[in-house]
Amino acid sequence: MTSFLINLFKLTTGTMIAQIVGILLIPVVTRIYSPESFGIAQLFLSIAAVLVVISPLSYHFVVMLPEKDEDSMNVFVLCIVCILSTSAIAGAVFIGFADWFGRIFEMPLIVDYLIWLPIFVVLSGLFAILNEWLSRKVRYGVLSRGIAMNSVSTRVFQIGGGLIAPSPLGLILSSVAGLTLAVLFMLRGLKEDIALLKTVTTRRMRKLAVRYKEFALYGTTGNLANSMSWELPAFMLAYFFNPTILGYYALAIMAVRLPMAVVGKSVDQVFYQKASEEKNLTGGVKTVVQEVHTRLIAVGIFPFILFIILAEDLFTFVFGASWLTAGTYARILAPWLFAVFIVSPISSLFDVLERQRAYLFFEAVILCAWAVIFSIGGSFGNPALTLALFSIGGVLMWGAKSAYLIRESGAGYRGSVLSLTRHLLLSIIISLPLVLAVFLELPFHLLLGIAGITAVAYYLLIFFTDTLVRSEVIGMVQGLVRPEHIDWMKRLGLFR
Structure with a gap:
């Protein structure tokens, strides 16, 4: 449990300040954009969220499971192939029938923004599989900084775009820009694993795809239902209100x-x-x-x-x-x-x-x-x-x-x-x-x-x-703080 809390500490502390900064900037954003702009941007993001869970066919959840890194890298590349393929198909459908989707939700303005959908889906899919790979390799420092970069840069772009011309497009493009920076940064965390790309073969990817086919068959369908259950409120509120x-x-x-x-x-x-x-x-x-x-x-x-x-x-x-x-x-x-x-x-x-x-x-x-x-x-x-x-x-x-x-x-x-x-x-x-x-x-x-x-x-x-919480927090602190700096804590009786 101590290692769990230490890993959790590494992951949360790296993102905590940046996430807090991102949260603190929301009041600035709400004073720039109207509730209507938030609503249109939310509809775009809800559509994108549904597509994102489909794009890797749930194989990104497999990255953590194999014992060999070679197998995980093959699954990683398999995910990229799935993401690029499904996002291209989805983009063609939503852009080709954009007017129809605008009429369904009675939001004609959404039509102008659907062209950004496949780009957003690809970036979000890459962000998800990089999360899984960096977690497998216990590189929580790189992962936390990538998450932080996405959060802060998105808010900064939203404020900058809003000061120029506040519109739903500013909210949407800010999310795209934030993801782009985060993905580029997180890709640097794969430098140590470049050699594993030599083990990637079509045959091995096919074998692993079959081995974990239930993730694609049932996991993807389940994830789609899960995403739809999260995004359905936005669709229904747009439809009824x-x-x-x-x-x-x-x-x-x-x-x-x-x-x-x-x-x-x-x-x-x-x-x-x-x-x-x-x-x-x-x-x-x-x-x-x-x-x-x-x-x-x-x-x-x-x-x-x-x-x-x-x-x-x-x-x-x-x-x-x-x-x-x-x-x-x-x-x-x-x-x-x-x-x-x-x-x-x-x-x-x-x-x-x-x-x-x-x-x-x-x-x-x-x-x-x-x-x-x-x-x-x-x-x-x-x-x-x-x-x-x-x-x-x-x-x-x-x-x-x-x-x-x-x-x-x-x-x-x-x-x-x-x-x-x-x-x-x-x-x-x-x-x-x-x-x-x-x-x-x-x-x-x-x-x-x-x-x-x-x-x-x-x-x-x-x-x-709570004895377990106390012992694990103490263990985490003792593992992260130099011994000479915790003498005063011992004198207070915290480490007994």
């Missing part, structure tokens, strides 16, 4: 998912590598699942409780008064996003345990449930009601997925249920002063101060009461 409502939703999701992704994505990558390693060594993944899942609950639940309490005030203060509705939407979606946060990292068990059929089943059921929920909510013409039904359904669906994965790993439900119950009650009790402060309508800066104090109290309590 208007670009402004979609813009509010886009900011609500972005503002919550970006901070969540700073830790969540890093945990996902490190967990996948650790679970694959443990399975190869012991034949099981029970221990790593128990340790990671219960600690994700402990660490993650309190920020979401604070966010639910402060969401509307926070959005108005940070993004401007015109984004109050986005804060309301974010509060509604927070329970679902917490469920995603604690389940997403262990979802890689579908790949580690080779349960692609089960993955496809879950994603298909979730996609169908979303279609029904948004159809019902959309028919009432009430976006808040629609998102509330969506959030409730999300908690139930992701809870069912979590239960299945825990059962298949052999970890047992008891630890996760106890952790959720204990830390939920603890979070509610510690956040009561903040609830009272909101009720008394205290100034926002005082609310932030109270929130900070309660957060410190919560995490200190976790540190001193």
